[in-house]
Amino acid sequence: MSRFPCPDKLLKLNQRFKIFTELAEDLSFLQEYPPRTHFSAKDNLCAVGFQARAGSRILEGYRPPFDATAIWRMRQEGAALLGKTNMDEFGFGTFCTNSGYDIPRNPFDEERACGGSSGGAAAATSLLEGHVALGVSTGGSISCPASFCGVIGLTPTYGRISRHGLIDYANSLDKIGLLVRDPLALRKWLPVISGPDPKDPTSCVQPALVTSGRRVERVAVPKEATENLSSGVESQFARSLASLQEEHGILVEEVSMPSLRFALSAYYVLATSEASTNLARYCGMRFGVRNLDISQHFNDFFAETRSANFGTEAKRRILLGTYARMVGFRDRYYMKALAVRQLVIAEYKKMFQDFDLVLTPTMPFIAPHFAEIERMRPLEAYQADFLTVPPNLAGLPHLSLPCGYSDSMPVGMQLVAPHWEERLLLDIADRWTSKFKMRFPEVSA
Amino acid sequence: MRIGLEVHVQLPTRSKLFCSCSTSAEEPNSSICPTCLGFPGSRPAINRKALEMAVQIARFLQCRIAPEIWFSRKTYFYPDLPKHFQITQYDSPVGVDGHFMVEGKSIGIWRVHVEEDPGRIKRVGRSGEEVSLIDYNRSGIPLVEIVTAPDLSSPDEARIFLTELLVELRHIIGTSAGDEQSVRADANISMGEERVEVKNVQGLRNLERALKFEANRQQRMLESGMKVVRETRRFDEERKVTLSAREKEFEEDYGYIGEPDLGVYDLTRFASSMPEIETPLRRAQRMSAHYVVDYEKARQIVLTSMALADLFEAIAKRVDPEVAMNWTLGPISNNWSQLLPRLTEQVVEDVVTVVQQVVDRQITDSEGRRRIGAIAVGECAQDVSCAVEDALLDSIISQYLDEHPQVLKDYASNPRSANSVIGHVMKVAQGKYNSQEVVEAVRKEIERRKG
Numbered sequence: 001m002s003r004f005p006c007p008d009k010l011l012k013l014n015q016r017f018k019i020f021t022e023l024a025e026d027l028s029f030l031q032e033y034p035p036r037t038h039f040s041a042k043d044n045l046c047a048v049g050f051q052a053r054a055g056s057r058i059l060e061g062y063r064p065p066f067d068a069t070a071i072w073r074m075r076q077e078g079a080a081l082l083g084k085t086n087m088d089e090f091g092f093g094t095f096c097t098n099s100g101y102d103i104p105r106n107p108f109d110e111e112r113a114c115g116g117s118s119g120g121a122a123a124a125t126s127l128l129e130g131h132v133a134l135g136v137s138t139g140g141s142i143s144c145p146a147s148f149c150g151v152i153g154l155t156p157t158y159g160r161i162s163r164h165g166l167i168d169y170a171n172s173l174d175k176i177g178l179l180v181r182d183p184l185a186l187r188k189w190l191p192v193i194s195g196p197d198p199k200d201p202t203s204c205v206q207p208a209l210v211t212s213g214r215r216v217e218r219v220a221v222p223k224e225a226t227e228n229l230s231s232g233v234e235s236q237f238a239r240s241l242a243s244l245q246e247e248h249g250i251l252v253e254e255v256s257m258p259s260l261r262f263a264l265s266a267y268y269v270l271a272t273s274e275a276s277t278n279l280a281r282y283c284g285m286r287f288g289v290r291n292l293d294i295s296q297h298f299n300d301f302f303a304e305t306r307s308a309n310f311g312t313e314a315k316r317r318i319l320l321g322t323y324a325r326m327v328g329f330r331d332r333y334y335m336k337a338l339a340v341r342q343l344v345i346a347e348y349k350k351m352f353q354d355f356d357l358v359l360t361p362t363m364p365f366i367a368p369h370f371a372e373i374e375r376m377r378p379l380e381a382y383q384a385d386f387l388t389v390p391p392n393l394a395g396l397p398h399l400s401l402p403c404g405y406s407d408s409m410p411v412g413m414q415l416v417a418p419h420w421e422e423r424l425l426l427d428i429a430d431r432w433t434s435k436f437k438m439r440f441p442e443v444s445a
Numbered sequence: 446m447r448i449g450l451e452v453h454v455q456l457p458t459r460s461k462l463f464c465s466c467s468t469s470a471e472e473p474n475s476s477i478c479p480t481c482l483g484f485p486g487s488r489p490a491i492n493r494k495a496l497e498m499a500v501q502i503a504r505f506l507q508c509r510i511a512p513e514i515w516f517s518r519k520t521y522f523y524p525d526l527p528k529h530f531q532i533t534q535y536d537s538p539v540g541v542d543g544h545f546m547v548e549g550k551s552i553g554i555w556r557v558h559v560e561e562d563p564g565r566i567k568r569v570g571r572s573g574e575e576v577s578l579i580d581y582n583r584s585g586i587p588l589v590e591i592v593t594a595p596d597l598s599s600p601d602e603a604r605i606f607l608t609e610l611l612v613e614l615r616h617i618i619g620t621s622a623g624d625e626q627s628v629r630a631d632a633n634i635s636m637g638e639e640r641v642e643v644k645n646v647q648g649l650r651n652l653e654r655a656l657k658f659e660a661n662r663q664q665r666m667l668e669s670g671m672k673v674v675r676e677t678r679r680f681d682e683e684r685k686v687t688l689s690a691r692e693k694e695f696e697e698d699y700g701y702i703g704e705p706d707l708g709v710y711d712l713t714r715f716a717s718s719m720p721e722i723e724t725p726l727r728r729a730q731r732m733s734a735h736y737v738v739d740y741e742k743a744r745q746i747v748l749t750s751m752a753l754a755d756l757f758e759a760i761a762k763r764v765d766p767e768v769a770m771n772w773t774l775g776p777i778s779n780n781w782s783q784l785l786p787r788l789t790e791q792v793v794e795d796v797v798t799v800v801q802q803v804v805d806r807q808i809t810d811s812e813g814r815r816r817i818g819a820i821a822v823g824e825c826a827q828d829v830s831c832a833v834e835d836a837l838l839d840s841i842i843s844q845y846l847d848e849h850p851q852v853l854k855d856y857a858s859n860p861r862s863a864n865s866v867i868g869h870v871m872k873v874a875q876g877k878y879n880s881q882e883v884v885e886a887v888r889k890e891i892e893r894r895k896g
Contacts (some may be wrong), residue, residue, distance in 0.1 A: 046485070052485065167486050171706050172703075202708065274702065281483045283522070286527065287484060325520075325700035330701070
């Protein structure tokens with residue numbers, strides 16, 4: 001790959017890998033000199049000039065009248081928006097196989113998944129040199145595909161980057177982040193898209209982003225996170241721990257974090273509860289798809305539109321979330337999940353008294369084949385998120401770094417930092433990539 | 446009979462509750478944005494002014510103010526509700542456990558909370574070919590919901606409660622608020638065991654009609670041995686009847702969850718920094734007690750204007766409050782529309798001086814009246830002396846009494862003999878003086894001559 005893909009080649013690549021759901025009409029900026037940074041945005045980020053469909057058929061044709069703050073800030077800084085990247089519908093998925101459009105293919109092996117839900121973003125970064133992808137994580141949607149596609153994925157603290165213009169999955173969990181090949185790109189673009197924005201009040205309580213001044217010295221590895229790993233991931237992770245100690249002089253210690261076990265259940269209750277309210281607005285009125293007879297009773301019209309245009313996983317999560325909020329179940333599920341979240345946060349905080357970071361593998365296995373995914377039951381797919389969910393539930397900044405290769409497929413490790421301490425992640429990204437040789441797929445269009 | 450109300454009053458903020466759209470647009474769908482249309486990617490940002498007003502209302506209703514509040518999502522599907530959830534307050538209302546006095550009776554206030562208004566649906570077209578149009582200008586306008594205990598015992602009392610409440614609210618949050626036609630209420634009414642909810646009645650008059658109809662209907666049912674079922678009804682404004690909307694076997698499930706996009710707001714500092722506001726009816730009560738004047742009259746003053754009450758109090762401090770009351774409700778009220786726009790400290794002082802002079806008998810009543818009229822049109826009171834005309838009135842009376850000494854003689858046994866003098870003056874002066882003025886002048890002159 002050249003640093004600047006020519007437009008033709010890009011179109012061909014996309015036909016093959018289904019990374020972008022929409023590309024900029026005019027791609028001539030790719031040949032400009034001096035070169036501009038080209039970036040992509042996950043399809044749940046609103047950008048003027050593009051549809052924003054969040055991977056869902058129900059948003060077919062929706063062209064938002066405003067830019068998401070993160071996109072606006074990238075553009076102000078001179079970056080050019082190349083296109084919108086493919087994703088699981090509304091972020092609902094671990095493999096990017098729940099898109100209402102095509103299914104993106106892993107650049108390392110086309111028979112394997114990219115990971116989800118920011119699958120297109122990770123694949124684009126893996127395929128295009130110098131590319132910066134804006135992704136979004138609710139329960140691990142940046143870490144997971146970064147790990148499967150062998151790139152760096154940074155998910156900042158909840159509230160660090162304005163969510164204005166982000167199509168909501170679960171507002172108390174959604175975080176915009178970056179997928180890149182080179183940690184220098186994190187140092188350049190994280191400060192650009194961070195910072196308070198009155199259009200998202202939850203971004204207005206953040207302390208200023210500091211990118212230096214702390215070095216990673218001690219990391220904790222919870223033993224709960226090294227159970228149920230595939231052998232390839234297990235061995236690559238073990239090698240990485242050794243490298244951290246021997247090559248980087250970082251103290252690695254095994255710890256126990258028992259509340260991590262409950263994070264997954266709490267996450268799925270909270271995320272689906274919020275999602276089921278967020279998705280209520282999609283009904284074929286005002287925006288998005290409208291292909292039915294509007295003279296029907298509104299209830300029938302809404303139900304038909306939603307039945308025809310939401311995918312299976314979206315429907316499943318609406319049902320789960322609605323159930324968890326119902327009178328009689330609300331206390332048992334929704335309220336309890338809120339309490340568990342506090343427990344998880346407290347346990348991390350305790351850990352950060354003695355350690356700079358908490359380290360785990362990112363995913364328990366390498367990118368699976370599509371055929372394997374088809375055989376998975378929904379619960380098994382949810383369980384694959386057990387390592388990425390805890391920091392997301394706690395709103396903690398975290399980073400997935402490529403840390404090895406198994407069966408020629410990338411393996412990732414995930415580092416979790418205290419709230420607002422993204423600088424520790426930038427430090428470890430710099431140091432790790434100075435010694436670790438990252439691989440990128442050689443692909444001809 | 447037990448009646449409880451859920452009253453919805455729009456807060457007169459300039460912009461909406463969660464976006465900067467104007468609240469005063471006329472043209473349908475001209476004041477809308479991604480946030481109040483619930484576009485994907487938009488999110489709310491709180492209008493602090495609305496919170497402030499809600500706290501003021503809750504404080505006025507003697508509620509306990511929540512130290513911290515947050516918002517919740519109330520989910521239901523309806524075309525006028527863009528997000529299909531309403532951002533409202535569920536488990537942390539601004540205020541709870543208050544009360545409001547109506548004619549000496551305390552009506553419990555269960556809660557006061559803030560929420561966003563949905564859009565407005567308008568049905569147009571001939572029957573059978575009706576089309577629903579939606580105007581989202583109203584979507585996102587701040588509302589305060591006031592929930593009463595079922596302490597109201599008649600439709601009449603409910604009307605008085607709401608009328609008086611609106612008087613007070615208008616003063617607290619601004620003149621345009623709490624319009625009697627635009628106020629919306631849900632009413633729970635029960636004659637026996639089961640309660641019926643009449644939803645979304647607009648305007649004070651409709652509320653009273655709906656309650657009366659519903660009370661009658663339930664009464665008749667109970668009398669004929671039928672059971673009232675628990676249900677939601679709506680009020681048909683055209684036919685003036687309540688109609689069953691749906692039977693309510695269980696509470697509607699709105700699946701409340703917290704609104705994650707809005708934070709937790711600390712109200713304690715907010716509430717303590719707010720000045721206590723004296724509302725019109727509370728003021729009438731205070732004036733009535735303090736100056737020992739009739740409550741109804743005090744009420745009449747405050748309902749005209751709080752500035753008129755200021756004037757009354759300025760006068761009552763200097764003269765007998767009863768006299769102050771008569772002058773306030775008489776000559777001053779008569780000239781109020783002209784007086785109000787030029788009310789300055791000096792003007793207040795001039796008016797008080799005039800009344801003082803009358804009381805001190807430096808000038809006559811009619812001179813006093815005339816001077817107030819002069820002040821009202823911006824002329825200096827002293828410049829427009831009415832002494833000449835008063836002298837003229839006095840001289841007509843004197844002349845008549847001189848010519849008819851019999852009147853004075855008869856007066857002791859028959860005060861009606863003064864009527865001949867009055868009749869003469871009215872005839873001669875041809876309506877120049879009002880009868881009250883003449884009666885007073887005649888009485889004074891006769892007394893003087895007798896004394």
